[in-house]
Structure formats: C-alpha cells, structure tokens
Amino acid sequence: MKISINRLKHFIELDQTAEEIAALLTGSGLEVEGIETFESIKGGLEGVVIGEVLTCERHPNADKLSITTVDIGTAVVPIVCGAPNVAAGQKVIVATEGAMLYPLSGEPFQIKKAKIRGEVSQGMICAEDEIGIGESHAGIMVLDTDLANGAPAASYFNIESTEVLEIGLTPNRADAASHLGVARDLKALLGKDIQLPSIEHFDAPKGKTGIAVEVENTNDCPRYAGITIEGVQVAPSPEWLQNYLKALDLEPINNVVDITNFILHDLGQPLHAFDAAKIEGGKITVKKLPKGTKFTTLDEKERTLSGEELMICDQNGGLCIAGVFGGKGSGVSEETTSIFLESAYFSPDVIRKGSQFHGLKTDASFRFERGTDPNMPIYALQRAANLIKEIAGGEFASEVIDIYPNPVEDFQIEVSYKHIDRLIGKHIAPEEVKSILEGLDIQLSNESAEGFTAMVKPYRVDVTREADVIEEILRIYGFDRVSLSENLDADYLAEHPSKDLNKLQYRLSELLTGLGYFEIITNSLTKPAYVEKSTHLQESDNVVILNKLSEDLGVMRQSLLFTGLEVLAHNINRRQKDLKLFEFGSVYFKEAQGYREEKRLSLFLTGDKVAESWLAPSKPVQFPDLYTVVDLILEKMGIDNVNVSIVHESPYDYALQLMIGTKELGSVGMLSASSAKLAEVKQEVLFAELNWDLICKKSKGLKKYQEISKFPEVRRDLSLVIDKTITFDQVKTVALKAGGKLLQRIGVFDVYQGDKIESSKKAYALSFYLQDTEQTLTDKVIDKTMNRLIQTFENEVGAMIRK
Secondary structure (H helix, E strand, C coil): CEEEHHHHCCCCCCCCCHHHHHHHHHHCCCEEEEEEEEECCHHHHCCEEEEEEEEEEECCCCCCCEEEEEECCCCEEEEEECCCCCCCCCEEEEECCCCEECCCCCCCEECCCEEECCEEECCEECCHHHHCCCCCCCCCCEECCCCCCCCEHHHHHCCCEEEEEEEECCCCCHHHCCHHHHHHHHHHHHCCCCCCCCCCCCCCCCCCCCCEEEECCCCCCCEEEEEEEECCCCCCCCHHHHHHHHHCCCCCCCHHHHHHHHHHHHHCCCEEEEEHHHCHHHEEEEEECCCCCEEEECCCCEEECCCCCEEEEECCEEEEECCCEEECCCCCCCCCCEEEEEEEECCHHHHHHHHHHHCCCCHHHHHHCCCCCCCCHHHHHHHHHHHHHHHHCCEECCCCEEECCCCCCCEEEEEEHHHHHHHHCCCCCHHHHHHHHHHCCCEEECCCCCEEEEEECCCCCCCCCHHHHHHHHHHHHCHHHCCCCCCCCCCCCCCCCCCCHHHHHHHHHHHHHHCCCEECCCCCEECHHHHHCCCCCCHHHCEECCCCCCHHHCEECCCCHHHHHHHHHHHHCCCCCCEEEEEEEEEEEEECCEEEEEEEEEEEEECECCCCCCCCCCCECCHHHHHHHHHHHHHHCCCCCCEEEEECCCCEEEEEEEEECCEEEEEEEEECHHHHHCCCCCCCEEEEEEEHHHHHHHCCCCCCCCCCCCCCCEEEEEEEEEECCCCHHHHHHHHHHHHHHHEEEEEEEEEECCCCCCCCEEEEEEEEEECCCCCCCCHHHHHHHHHHHHHHHHHHCCCEEEC
C-alpha cells in the first residue's frame, strides 16, 4: 500500500522527515518497506532552465541544423539545434551540461558537451517529449513567460514532488488502508489532531428522489447509500488529481472514476459510479442472483455466478458484483451525463466469497473483505459528490439515500489494569493508558482503580477482545520502551510449540547426506599439542582432564577442526582422497567462573568434486563449493540477517566470517597448510565451523515447502562498475532492500577486472529475478523496480551502470 506524505499533511500537521515518519509507523506496527520519491515530471527537470535564443544561423555543414547562442542566465552558450521552429528572440527550455533527461520513450540520457558536424554544442533546446511532459516532437517548446533567463524550468511547470511510503499492511489492519487510517496512527503517536476535509458546501435537495434503492438482505448489506447527479461532463481529471493517483501507481481514467479512486485511497471507503441512464427501471436492488446466471464484467469477460455473491441489480439483472467489480453495461463513459454514486458497507464474508470465486482482487474488495467503517459511507459520499460537482460539473438530482436499518454499535470491551501489566510485562500509568486509547479514538467508560470499559469504533475490526486493546496500548507506547531484563515475564495469547532441536539436527543431517556428505562422530578428548601449536586457540581456555588415560587425550577440544582432520588423514592414507564430511559436536572452554560448553557444526571438503571419468576431467573443490552449502544451511534454517566479512586469520589462508549482529555465527574458508599439517593432512582442505546453538536460537524453523507461483518470473540484467573494496554481499544487501518483495533472487554471471576499466574498479554482471506472487508483472512495474535498483546502486555503493 502506498501513502503520499504530501497527502498525509492534509489530514495532520507533520514537520518530520519521511524517514522519521516511516520509523514511527514501523514501530507502531505499520511496517514501512520503502520510501520512494514521486515527481510529476521524472527527474524534476534538474539542470533544465529557462533560456533565451539570442542568435540563430544555419549550420554550414548541415541543411537541417541551426547554430544558436542561448542566454541561460549564468552564461551565453552555443547550442546546435535541429528543430525547424527555432528562432532568435524565443524563450525556450534548455537542458544544460550534465542534466539528465527522461523522455517519454527511450532510455534516459545525459547532456554532454559535444561537437555536431564540427560545431560545438553546450546543451540542448528541448521539445516537450524530450523532457517527459508531452508527446509532441514537432519542434522545440516556445514559452510565453516573464521568468528570468536561468530560472529553473521546474518553476515554470509547477512540478509536484512527494515522498511515497510503501507500507506492508498486515491483514488485520484494514482500518489503516488509507491516508486517513495512517493519519489516525500518527495522531496517537504524535498527539496531534486530525483535520477531515470539509463537506459544509454539500447541498443535496431534501425530499427529491432520483434512482430508488431496495436492499433485500440487510445481513449481507447492512448499509447502502447513494445519490443521483445530473449534468455531469466526463473528461480527463485536473493535474493535481492525476498526480495524486500516479504517485500511488494508479492510472488516471476520467474525472468521475478518478474521484472514486481518490476517496478510496484517501478515506478507505470504496465507491462506485453507475451511468444513471443505464439503470433500467430507475431502481437499484441489492440481492443475490440465481446460480448459473451469466454476467459480463468491465474487463469484458463473461462470468457464471455462483449464487453466493452479492449483486447490484436493475430490473433487467446484474449491474455490478457488489464490492468487487463493475459490469460492462453500467460503467461511466465519455457519453455519460448523469450518474448514480454508490457508497455502502457490505458484509466482509459475502464480498470475500464473490472475490475468491471469480478470482478478482480489486482495491475495493481488498478493503471490503477485511472490514470497512460502517460510519464512513455518508461522509465519503458527500465528499465525493462535492468533488464531482466541482470538477465534472452537474447538479445533485436527489437527496442522499441511506438505508441503514440496524446501526453497528461500538464494541464494548472490559479491560483490567492488572491484565495490561501482565501481558505487556511492565506497569504503565493509568493516565498514560487513557491518553493512548483516546488518541486511537477509543473512549473509556466505567473507569475504576481496577480497570475500565473500552468503547471501540467499529472500523477497528481487529480490536474485539481485551488482549487486542492491550496490544493497541503497547504498539503506541512503544515495544522498544519495554526493557528485556532477566526477570521480565509476559504471557502469550496462544501456546507456541518449542523448537525440537533434535528434529532440526536430523533434518539438516538429511540435507547434508543428500548433498553427498558423510557424518562423522569424533572424540571430545584431544591432544594438548593442537592448542600449543595453534595461534587461534588459547591454552588458558583448555579444560584439562584430571584422570587422563593418556597424554594424547589430555584435554577437551576447543574446536571440531583437529578431530575432523584426523578422520581426513585416516581416509587419505587409505587412498580415499575425495571427502565430504560433517559433524555435530560439542566444544569446551574453561572460564573464570567455571566451564562453558557449546555445540558446533563442522564441514570438511577436500579432493576433487567428482571422480575422474571419460565424461569430464577431475576438478579440485573450490571455496564456492563449500560456501554454497553453508548458505543453503542458513536458508533452510530461515536465517537471512547474516553479515559477511573477509578475514585472513589462523587457521585459514582466507575465509569469510559470518556474524548475526555482534555475535559470531561461524567461519568458512581454506585451511592454511600449517594447520592441516598438524594432523598430518597434506592436501588442501576447505573447512567451516558454525555455532549450532546460535543457529538454533535464531532459526525461524525449517523452511516449509510452498506452492510454485502461477505467475511468470522475469529476469533483467545489469552491469555495475564498482570499487574493488565493495563486496558482493554489500551489493546484495542494497539490492534486496531496494527491490522489495518483487526481487526474488540475484545471480552473478560475470566478474571482470582488467585494462578496460580503472585499476581500482571491478565490474559485476548481475541478473535480477523479479516475480509477483499475486499477479503478472507489467513492464511499468518492472521498469520502475529496475530504475529504483539503478538509483540505489548509484547512490549507496557509487556504482556506474554500464550500458
């Protein structure tokens, strides 16, 4: 869900940055997954100015080119121009050197100083399609303006720019599926009031009737409202409304439809506009039609009704699948002159049945099936009707029809202060509890020293129990304000099964054996000499055996390395040189206060990948062969927040150190020859040792199988030139953050360092795999995602994109 910061400011006073607002919302449960900048003209016309053509002469070496001198305020520059209408004395749009232009078609390009047919050109005089504001390329834009030469072109075009929040809305927060809903949370977080748009000029005539309405089943449709408006002129929407929709990735259609979409995203109330002339009999009936009835929707598909969906009908049959999708025959078109505007509250159950049966997911059904505000239809209807009258003309031809026989009451929930403290794990003063709840429009009654009754508005469909009210208090109070101490305790609302560590180990053993690894079990007692001759282990940490059986088994091991190397040596000496081994085992350390035991997972890889055959020559194992297995283990365990850094420390020649926050998860790398030689192993060995206790603690459980998406995957490639010091892990982290939910995975298919780029640089050729699990990706969405990736790479890792 996208939320415009500019539009939020119409509801609540905000002086925080977009990043600060995002942090507030995320902390309260509305997770902001990304922040984008929308500009009504892409690039904001940065580096594009107003200029004046001083002279214009024919190019001596080209019949269709002109040589001009243009005053751009800071200088007079020569520009070669190919437009037939360029002439001295004109005020024009000039892209100066370094400006990046985003034409309506084709790739973006940067203006550079150039020689065109032997003549120097230091800029470009622009046509409207070259700066992305129109489609004409017949000639340059000639302006009628008093703006000074050198003034930014953005000031002439009144470019609108806003930061847009991408919120990952959880299914329970239907109330926040609008700018008003988000503003409500900010009201509670910031302690500021909300201002609703005024409807004081709404002047529908009382007692006048237009389209009549009958609701046959008020359980499926508890509230239905509407108004008839005549004399409407359907046309493109004004620029401000189109920009509002475009900022939310919506395509403007016409002024009437755009207003209904505006209200939906502004207030969270879906509306539907019918062409009143196409409502046969002048009456609407809300009912179910018989199973098997045929109905053609706006997308021109004929659908067979299940009999369970709610329909908006006239005397001839269906006009619309209520709350889901309109019908082909009743929609607003350019010929429409009168409309019936619908605003309703439908039962979430009946809307979900219709949406699921027909496989239709719309912005309206998304909200209706999660639960909308039964008190919003009239206000939203009046607000939309005023806008239609203002933007599309027309007059109200009826009073507002409002069929609402059984008003939905506020939820009354008994809350105890004792339970608040118990579930949160911290005492919150009753005064602060009251302030938080009133900020969320939850009023308190029957207050006492023990508790109160919470009066919850029906738009909060997720707040129906005492535990829900307490959760509301906690998310506004702040999860980070509840410190985690040793004696802190809190109750869960449901029981959660504890992790079965034996099952985790067994399943991972199955995975490794499936990859060709053999499990080993080695002795926890080992030689003291290994520690004495190693630089990465400390003698002071040795757990010494008091009644040792021999000097060779005199201490408990600090690492699984040397006992595993002994197994390698045993097998290599018997001509088994291609080995893949793993072990789950404990390691032991002496500390000032006693002893510490940890469980580790080790992996050994040595020799050749596959046995030599006539099909392929033998090939020794390489570092990626082992790292891929480690990566697969972490993925299987659901661990995805690992930071990777390169180290050159004993016992390795080179290795990667894996960290989760400040805790070391383990390491993987090529053992040094001196380390391997301690156990009399003379061939190269790749080794990984992971902290199994930490893996189990951080694991989200074994990764489950999931259905393969029915929607196609899209691949796009980029070539990045970056600093040698930047690792792929850094690039991957930046990409996953910028790519959002659509970016499924990243691949590297080439790495280049050589004389074709600077010696301090390297080039990565990367493949990006995009997929939406709910719909087929459009070129517009793909291009937007890739442009966001490119911009992020340029800004955060200083990448240059090779084209």
